[in-house]
Amino acid sequence: MSFSKSIYRVSLSAALLFTASSLAQHDHDHAQHDHASTQGTPGHIMHERHENFETMGEAFKTIRDQVRSRDADMQAISRSAETINDLAQQLHTWFPAGTGPEAGKTHAKAEIWQNKADFNAAAERLVEESGKFVALTQTGDASKVAGGIRGLGGACKNCHDQYRVEED
Amino acid sequence: MTDAATDSLSGQRQRVWDLPVRITHWLIVVFISLSWWTAEFDRMQWHAWSGYALLTLVLFRVYWGFVGSSTARFRHFLRGPGAVLRYSQGLFSRPGEPVVGHNPLGGWSSLLLLILILGQVLLGLFSEDVDGLASGPLSYMVSYDAGRWAAETHEEFFDVLLLFIGLHIAAVAFYLVYKRNNLVAAMFTGRAARDTDTEESLYFAPLWRAAIGFVLAGAFVWWLVTQVGFTF
The missing domain is CATH 1.20.5 (Single alpha-helices involved in coiled-coils or other helix-helix interfaces)
Structure with missing residues (x-):
């Protein structure tokens, strides 16, 4: 050799x-x-929360990947937008007291529970943005959908910048 | 312009590094710094552009490693284990084994740094951002999980890159302080102390050939990030 x-x-x-x-x-x-443990325990709630955020991330990825492909699957885009909007409406219930960094490994910052009203407002912004986005997907116009991506991602980022731990 | 006549007039120094090697080296320094800064301060669109610039530079450097000037060529500076061992044994001697261009250790170190930068850029291209807005242009080719793995590894791998950059700088400092050999100045001016023992005549490639390489590398990167997918 x-x-x-x-x-x-x-x-x-x-x-x-x-x-x-x-x-x-x-x-x-x-x-x-x-x-991670059984129903209702902090471990379980945190696990479910993680899965839900991952589902949203995957749905948003589906939207972006479809939009950049030449023949976008408008139905897949629409379904994914609804998934995000449905989850966004539940988001404020995923953070009960006792499921922060004190309870185990999480990207959720303790500030969420210190500024609960502000956090919920940020979650509400995602509900609004994703709702607007669902309406865009119903037009069936890929370029309109593309134009809405920044607003939707901005709602994710708005909250992440403040309440999500950057480092792993 | 320099030629044999001015070289022999100056007597002490000779032309070692050509312009494309020097420009590429210092632009890599600039863009690695910019990449760090833009990631740290959340200027992710600039971060992507900085990564594309680095990819262009590394690809150009690989091209130049095959068709560039003597001291730029892999064939010239990637030496076998015997040469590396022999050179390492004399590392602490002053002034040490005379070398034109990369020494046998420095040659492998340059290749390693190029590979690490390339690996780091590739991880970035496939990275999936949690907000979706700063995802790499090739992230659409991989799953969400794989893209997140790429992003997390991209972040951790920067420390590995920093470690080897630190080693590179430490080695240069060692040559400056211990061996009284200013490699930094040589990388700016392209000229180093004339080595009277070696009769090696160096070949310097024409600049138009470098221009072709830059255009090819740039066009390839442009195609990769726009045609294959598009960025937000």
Whole structure:
């Protein structure tokens, strides 16, 4: 085996090992969530909350990915927009007292419970923006949908900047 | 312009690094700084542009590693384990083994840094932002989970990059202080102390060839981020 070939193999194995271990860590994180306890406990509420935000994130991704594709699936966009709007309306109920950073691993900042009224107003902004967005998707016009993406993402960001922990 | 005549007149110094190598090096410094700053202060559209600039520079540097001037070429500076070992053993000798261009350790270190920057940019391209607004232009190719993994790894991987940049700077400082060899000035002026022992004549590639490389790299990156998908 030539020198350059062995260097290539070593770097490739290192890269694969790095990827594999990161993925394993990722799965491990998920497994921990899945074991999270029974109905109504803080662990369960936090787990459900995490799943709900992930569902919203995935739905928003579906919208953006569809909009950038040449033949956008307007039905998928519409369904995803409704998913976001439905979840947005429940969002304010996902943060009962005792489910903050004191209860375990979460991206939710303690400030949520200190400024509950402001937090709820931010959640309400998402309800409004996602509601407007659902109306846009019903026009069936992909360019109108594209134009609304900034407003919807802005409602996510508005709250995240203040109440979501950036670092993992 | 320099040529053999002015080189022999100056006597002590010789032309080592060509203009494209120097410009690429310092632009990488500028854009890595800008990438850090824009991420830190949430200027994500600029962050994306800075990443595209870095990708263009790294791709150009790879091209230049094949068709550039002697000291820019991988074939010239990527040496076998024997040469690396021999050079390492003399690392603490002053002034040390005479070298034109990258020394056997520095050559591999440059390649490593280029690979790390490329890896970091690739992670950024596939990153999924939690707000959806700052997602990388290729994030539509992967799942939400994979995109989030890319984003989190992109953030953590910056520390790895910083570590190796720190090592690079430490090595340059070591050469300056311990070996009395100013590599920083050489990377600005392109000129280094003439090495009387080596008779190696260096080839300097024409600038139009560098221009072609820059245009090709830039066009490829433009295509990658606009044609394949579009950014918000």
